[in-house]
Amino acid sequence: MLLLVVQMGLGSFLVKIIIMAVVLLGAAHFLNGVTVENFTKAVIIAVVLSFLNTTLGSFLHFITTPLRWITLGFFSLVVDAVVLMATAYFLKGFTIKNLSWAILLAAFVAVANMILHIS
Numbered sequence: 001m002l003l004l005v006v007q008m009g010l011g012s013f014l015v016k017i018i019i020m021a022v023v024l025l026g027a028a029h030f031l032n033g034v035t036v037e038n039f040t041k042a043v044i045i046a047v048v049l050s051f052l053n054t055t056l057g058s059f060l061h062f063i064t065t066p067l068r069w070i071t072l073g074f075f076s077l078v079v080d081a082v083v084l085m086a087t088a089y090f091l092k093g094f095t096i097k098n099l100s101w102a103i104l105l106a107a108f109v110a111v112a113n114m115i116l117h118i119s
Contacts, residue, residue, distance in 0.1 A: 016116055020046040020109070027108040033101030037093035045094050049087050049109075057083045080106035 021042035028036040036042050060079045061068070067075040081102035088096045096102045 017043060017046045017050065019116060020049070020112065023108060023112040024105075027105050031101055031104055031108075033097035034105050035095045041091070041093040045087060045091055048091060049084070052083050052087055053080075056086060077103050077106045077110065080110065084109070 021039060024036055024042045024045055025039060028034045036045065057079065060082060061076065064075055064079055068079075078099075081099060084102045084105055085096055085099070088094045088102075096105065
């Protein structure tokens with residue numbers, strides 16, 4: 001994660017963490033199966049999520065490459081949902097009821113990441 005901060009700059013990293021925290025709070029507001037306690041927890045969740053995406057997410061994306069090719073990339077949502085559920089497992093104050101809610105949350109996060117990477 002330190003390499004990620006060095007490559008993109010600390011300011012840009014913090015802005016993206018804050019934006020992701022707002023996205024997580026907004027998604028938790030709209031999705032009944034996802035809860036986030038408060039903004040402070042959302043920031044912590046965003047930091048842990050970025051770390052798990054860098055480590056576990058990269059590994060899972062590598063392992064599931066054939067499935068992602070067969071499903072034209074839609075299996076990436078399942079991989080992202082697994083990473084989100086792992087984040088919820090490690091952190092108190094962040095709960096996801098089941099895999100279907102995690103997939104919907106992954107869709108929210110994917111749209112936010114797409115918007116963040118465009119700008």
